[in-house]
Amino acid sequence: MEIIKKIQTRIGAKLSIKGEAEKVFAKTPSSTTFALKPDDFFGTIPKLLKKEGEEIQAGEPIFFSKKVPQIKFVSPVSGVIETIQRGARRKIEKIVIKANASSKAISHDCKNWEKLNRKDLKNLLLESGNWPFIHQRPYGTIASPEDTPKAIFVSTHQTSPLSPDFDFILNKESKAFQEGINVLNKLVDKEVFLGTDATHPGMFNQITAVQHYTIAGPHPAGNVSLHIQELAPLNMGERIWTVNPEDVVNLGRFVQTGQFSPQRTIALSGNSIENPKYVVSKLGAKLQPILNEFKILYPQNRVINGDVLTGTTSSDEGHLSYYNNQITVIPEGNDYRMFGWLPFKDNNILSLSNTSFSRLFKKKGFEVNTNLNGEERALVVTGEMEKVFPLEIYPMQLIKACMIEDIEKMEALGIYEVVPEDFGLIDYANTSKIEAQEIIREGIELMINEVG
Amino acid sequence: MNALRKQLDVLKRPFGKGQKLEKFAPAINAFDTFLFVPNHTTKKGAHIRDAVDLKRTMVTVIIALLPALIYGIYNTGYQYYIQTNTPFTFIDAFIHGAWKIVPMIIVSYVVGLSIEFGFAVYRGHEVNEGYLVTGLLIPMIMPVDIPLWMVGISTAFAVLIAKEAFGGTGMNILNPALTARAFAFFAYPTYMSGNKVWVSEAGAVDGISGETILGSLASGQDVNYSMMEMFQGAIPGSIAETSTLWVAVGALILILTGIGSWRIITGGIIGAAVMGLLFNLWGANALMSFSWMNHLVVGGFAFGIVFMATDPVSAAQTNKGKWIYGILTGIFCIMIRVFNPAYPEGVMLAILLMNVFAPTIDHYVINGNISKRKKRWSTAQELKTA
Numbered sequence: 001m002e003i004i005k006k007i008q009t010r011i012g013a014k015l016s017i018k019g020e021a022e023k024v025f026a027k028t029p030s031s032t033t034f035a036l037k038p039d040d041f042f043g044t045i046p047k048l049l050k051k052e053g054e055e056i057q058a059g060e061p062i063f064f065s066k067k068v069p070q071i072k073f074v075s076p077v078s079g080v081i082e083t084i085q086r087g088a089r090r091k092i093e094k095i096v097i098k099a100n101a102s103s104k105a106i107s108h109d110c111k112n113w114e115k116l117n118r119k120d121l122k123n124l125l126l127e128s129g130n131w132p133f134i135h136q137r138p139y140g141t142i143a144s145p146e147d148t149p150k151a152i153f154v155s156t157h158q159t160s161p162l163s164p165d166f167d168f169i170l171n172k173e174s175k176a177f178q179e180g181i182n183v184l185n186k187l188v189d190k191e192v193f194l195g196t197d198a199t200h201p202g203m204f205n206q207i208t209a210v211q212h213y214t215i216a217g218p219h220p221a222g223n224v225s226l227h228i229q230e231l232a233p234l235n236m237g238e239r240i241w242t243v244n245p246e247d248v249v250n251l252g253r254f255v256q257t258g259q260f261s262p263q264r265t266i267a268l269s270g271n272s273i274e275n276p277k278y279v280v281s282k283l284g285a286k287l288q289p290i291l292n293e294f295k296i297l298y299p300q301n302r303v304i305n306g307d308v309l310t311g312t313t314s315s316d317e318g319h320l321s322y323y324n325n326q327i328t329v330i331p332e333g334n335d336y337r338m339f340g341w342l343p344f345k346d347n348n349i350l351s352l353s354n355t356s357f358s359r360l361f362k363k364k365g366f367e368v369n370t371n372l373n374g375e376e377r378a379l380v381v382t383g384e385m386e387k388v389f390p391l392e393i394y395p396m397q398l399i400k401a402c403m404i405e406d407i408e409k410m411e412a413l414g415i416y417e418v419v420p421e422d423f424g425l426i427d428y429a430n431t432s433k434i435e436a437q438e439i440i441r442e443g444i445e446l447m448i449n450e451v452g
Numbered sequence: 453m454n455a456l457r458k459q460l461d462v463l464k465r466p467f468g469k470g471q472k473l474e475k476f477a478p479a480i481n482a483f484d485t486f487l488f489v490p491n492h493t494t495k496k497g498a499h500i501r502d503a504v505d506l507k508r509t510m511v512t513v514i515i516a517l518l519p520a521l522i523y524g525i526y527n528t529g530y531q532y533y534i535q536t537n538t539p540f541t542f543i544d545a546f547i548h549g550a551w552k553i554v555p556m557i558i559v560s561y562v563v564g565l566s567i568e569f570g571f572a573v574y575r576g577h578e579v580n581e582g583y584l585v586t587g588l589l590i591p592m593i594m595p596v597d598i599p600l601w602m603v604g605i606s607t608a609f610a611v612l613i614a615k616e617a618f619g620g621t622g623m624n625i626l627n628p629a630l631t632a633r634a635f636a637f638f639a640y641p642t643y644m645s646g647n648k649v650w651v652s653e654a655g656a657v658d659g660i661s662g663e664t665i666l667g668s669l670a671s672g673q674d675v676n677y678s679m680m681e682m683f684q685g686a687i688p689g690s691i692a693e694t695s696t697l698w699v700a701v702g703a704l705i706l707i708l709t710g711i712g713s714w715r716i717i718t719g720g721i722i723g724a725a726v727m728g729l730l731f732n733l734w735g736a737n738a739l740m741s742f743s744w745m746n747h748l749v750v751g752g753f754a755f756g757i758v759f760m761a762t763d764p765v766s767a768a769q770t771n772k773g774k775w776i777y778g779i780l781t782g783i784f785c786i787m788i789r790v791f792n793p794a795y796p797e798g799v800m801l802a803i804l805l806m807n808v809f810a811p812t813i814d815h816y817v818i819n820g821n822i823s824k825r826k827k828r829w830s831t832a833q834e835l836k837t838a
Contacts, residue, residue, distance in 0.1 A: 015500075017500075233828055235828055235829040235832040235833075236829045237833075238832065302493075302499060304499055308498065308499045308500045309498045309499070309500075310498070311499065313499070328499075330499065330500065332493055333491075333493055334491045334492075334493050335491050336457055336488040336489065336490065336491050337488060337489040338456075338487060338488050338489075339487070339488075339489075340488070340489030340503075341485075341486075341489055341505060341507035341508045341511060342508070342511065343508050343511060343512045343515065343709070346503060349502075349503035350500075350502070350503070351502050351503035351504055352502055352504075353502060353503070353504035353508075353709075353710060354708060354709045354710040354711075355503075355504055355508050355509065355512050355709050355710075355711065356503050356504065358503065368500045369500070370493040370494050370499050370500065371489075371491070371492070371493055371494075371501070372490075372492040372493060372494055372501050373489060373501045373502065373503050373504075373505060374489065374490075374501070374504075374505025374506065374507065374508075375485065375490060375492060375505065375578055376578075377505070377506040377578070377580055377581070377621070377622075378580055378582075378620065378621040378622030378623070379622050380506060380509070380580075380582060380621060380622050380764055380765055381506075381509060381711075381764050382713075382764040382767070382769040383713060383764075383769075383771060383774070384710075386771060392821065392824075393821070394770065394818055394821060396769065397769075397818055412822040412825065412826070413818070413821070413822065414821075414825060424497075424498050425498075427497040427498035427501075428498045428500060428501055428502055429502050429504075430502075431502075431504050431505060431506055431508075431509050432506060432622075433501065433505065435496055435497040436497065437496075437497045437498070438496050438497050
């Protein structure tokens with residue numbers, strides 16, 4: 001394995017939180033309902049193909065994207081569409097499928113996929129529901145099938161708090177992973193970049209037909225935005241695609257079997273779960289049967305689809321999000337702390353600021369909760385965002401440009417090079433409790449609507 | 453603690469959503485949140501948050517100010533008793549100083565916070581903690597004998613014109629505390645300069661000559677203080693700026709906690725030292741030949757550069773910009789001292805001047821980043837078309 005670049009950063013922070021998943025697969029009963037949530041597909045407006053009560057096979061399309069009708073979203077299991085939940089203004093929030101035992105699945109002809117030209121391969125992936133596995137930069141939306149990307153990035157090293165270890169998850173899948181990489185190579189003119197943990201590349205160093213690079217440093221070192229900046233900086237008008245590691249396996253398995261592969265391995269994590277472990281499940285699985293297998297420690301908890309910085313709030317009744325390999329459960333922090341604003345008080349709360357001794361304790365694994373630890377205020381403190389933001393971008397200035405919706409400025413300051421996740425640590429660390437990810441997400445939505 | 457919490461919840465009920473006094477919620481919340489960090493949980497974005505908030509940040513600044521304030525209170529009494537040749541104890545001096553200074557602090561807080569609360573209710577946002585620092589800074593940089601009503605008017609001017617007119621905390625261009633001082637300086641010059649204002653009761657008691665060191669130098673008199681005395685701060689001057697030693701302790705607190713920008717402080721010291729050194733080489737008048745090391749320890753330079761120039765809102769906001777801002781503040785401070793005998797203390801005007809220029813400095817620093825990005829775009833474009 002030849003390493004083309006060792007990406008190393010010192011800017012950022014490793015949040016040491018209790019509740020990392022033990023590297024063991026727990027056996028859980030399989031979920032009986034599965035759901036697709038259109039909100040998981042940022043920038044996509046769904047158009048339904050199925051009605052409530054209709055039967056559906058695994059791999060059969062349920063809805064497509066209104067803007068790009070070729071992009072179809074398929075059912076992970078065979079069953080019956082139980083409910084279609086709608087929110088305000090009849091927005092589709094969730095399509096719930098009740099699985100049945102028939103396990104009927106749609107098959108595609110993938111025998112000679114290597115011989116297909118790029119257009120036909122794209123059509124095969126679009127038709128079979130595999131396309132949503134591919135994301136694009138800028139904006140972090142599902143890739144547009146018309147484009148040819150400058151490069152494709154697969155990062156197998158996540159640095160976010162309690163993140164899963166992909167070498168462990170995919171250890172036995174190296175063949176499917178390699179096949180998935182081969183598929184991606186057919187879609188790109190130049191290279192597929194594969195990022196691995198500098199300290200333990202694991203199975204990924206066997207993978208060929210990729211440009212290997214390694215990643216070292218605190219979060220957000222594992223975020224693809226940083227890798228793109230270091231290896232193939234994104235210019236205006238260019239496209240770069242990104243694929244999650246397990247979805248590379250899903251793509252590979254699809255071309256091997258001809259059937260849509262909805263595999264999703266999740267790391268259960270967080271200080272509310274006793275002895276968290278890994279669980280193999282499927283896209284959109286209901287969380288309750290999985291969580292029931294674990295002892296939940298606190299009376300009031302928050303179930304998070306994803307990690308504590310970027311995940312979305314869910315519950316027992318919720319379903320696994322489409323892209324994340326992690327479920328985090330932490331206690332709610334809805335209690336008062338007397339004089340908690342005094343410097344150097346409550347050092348049991350993890351803080352990156354030197355106004356707390358928490359970092360000096362070098363404690364392994366802090367108990368965290370969802371308390372805001374203050375209230376939202378005007379932006380006053382400067383320089384703190386830069387300490388956790390390794391991109392060559394002025395984060396506060398970009399946030400301000402997004403707030404005033406100054407498109408020209410957002411463009412000049414680098415909105416094309418970021419996705420909301422890059423601002424997760426800024427959400428966490430900033431003194432004024434500014435919702436940076438929300439502001440950036442709204443900024444990106446504005447760009448999509450105004451610039452495209 | 454739980455009983456108190458319950459009492460507070462009962463007390464707050466009429467201020468709740470949809471209740472009669474909802475409009476005044478920011479006022480009661482300001483008090484409540486000083487007792488308890490609220491039970492608010494994260495609603496969007498990251499689910500966990502750092503323990504730091506604006507209250508903790510501002511309280512850290514206040515802690516950093518305390519050594520200089522306490523010494524300032526003592527020094528006020530000390531200067532008075534020394535100049536009047538009255539025997540005194542440490543406690544006497546302290547009581548005399550407190551008698552003078554505590555009312556000023558009260559006036560500054562009452563006037564400033566009333567305006568802040570008013571605007572918070574009017575604009576419907578929570579009361580920002582920034583004024584806790586401003587309100588303490590204002591009396592600390594005034595001459596001791598300034599009448600209380602002047603403190604009140606300067607404070608009102610600073611909060612209304614320098615802060616709220618620009619949109620409140622986080623939006624102001626000028627440092628509010630320095631604006632208060634500048635307002636007093638230009639509106640009531642006789643109370644803000646000369647040789648009768650720097651020592652308590654100097655105007656009333658004959659025989660007190662309370663000239664500051666810089667004032668003496670500007671009028672061509674000799675200075676009878678050693679550098680050690682200047683460093684310790686047993687000299688006449690504005691209330692809390694005289695002791696470089698205790699200001700340095702405050703600087704250490706700010707830098708170690710990361711609240712004050714070490715870039716601005718270091719930059720300021722470098723700028724002032726280099727400028728002082730250059731003037732030493734020139735040496736055309738008393739202020740020019742005043743050793744560059746002494747320049748660093750006399751007057752309000754140390755206090756200004758540590759506590760006023762580092763105000764994150766009115767200073768430069770980029771790391772590179774902070775260096776430039778700090779160095780230029782230092783340079784201008786000494787330059788104004790030396791070239792303009794009417795304003796022997798240059799640091800106030802230097803910082804206000806640099807406050808105005810800070811956005812411009814940031815603009816050029818950020819432009820560097822923007823043009824780098826645009827250059828990359830155009831090279832990529834050329835490659836594609838070639």
